[in-house]
Amino acid sequence: MDNISVISNRRGVLNQTAQLVFESFENTDITFAIVSKEGHCITSRPKVVAQVFSNQELLDSLCQRIDDGDEPTMAYIGDYLVAASALSIDEDNNGYVIMILPGYTPEKASASMDFIEVILSQISMLAREVGRNMESSFPGTPFDFQLLTGAALN
Numbered sequence: 001m002d003n004i005s006v007i008s009n010r011r012g013v014l015n016q017t018a019q020l021v022f023e024s025f026e027n028t029d030i031t032f033a034i035v036s037k038e039g040h041c042i043t044s045r046p047k048v049v050a051q052v053f054s055n056q057e058l059l060d061s062l063c064q065r066i067d068d069g070d071e072p073t074m075a076y077i078g079d080y081l082v083a084a085s086a087l088s089i090d091e092d093n094n095g096y097v098i099m100i101l102p103g104y105t106p107e108k109a110s111a112s113m114d115f116i117e118v119i120l121s122q123i124s125m126l127a128r129e130v131g132r133n134m135e136s137s138f139p140g141t142p143f144d145f146q147l148l149t150g151a152a153l154n
Contacts, residue, residue, distance in 0.1 A: 013089050017127040018042040021097075031100040032123075034087060035063065045100075052077050052100055063096050072120050074109065081109050085120040089131040097123045 022044040033043040072085040081104035
């Protein structure tokens with residue numbers, strides 16, 4: 001499989017994972033973003049993500065911290081606690097999963113740390129499972145990122 005097909009397949013996996021995660025948390029105040037290594041972002045609440053990461057350097061810095069091994073990464077940005085970790089479909093870091101939690105004080109964040117880490121870890125496990133299922137169902141078939149992004153955001 002060529003590089004373009006591999007990237008396309010990973011984007012498909014990220015989109016499918018995003019759709020499952022967004023549906024699971026749609027009745028909460030938690031915002032999720034899944035960002036591919038190529039910089040494509042899928043989010044459950046575009047306005048919140050745009051507000052939190054109005055400065056692109058904040059997102060870039062968060063991703064760089066993860067790449068440097070600081071995982072999960074936690075930061076306060078405005079009125080939000082932002083928690084993020086690598087999202088690995090295979091043996092490589094294929095992207096990032098970001099949770100944006102409104103109104104979390106340092107005390108609430110500290111008390112919820114294990115919960116946050118479990119959710120981030122479970123999303124990465126879900127992405128690996130989606131990847132395995134997609135590969136066994138459609139071996140070698142590239143997925144259309146734009147089509148799946150539309151499905152995830154609708």
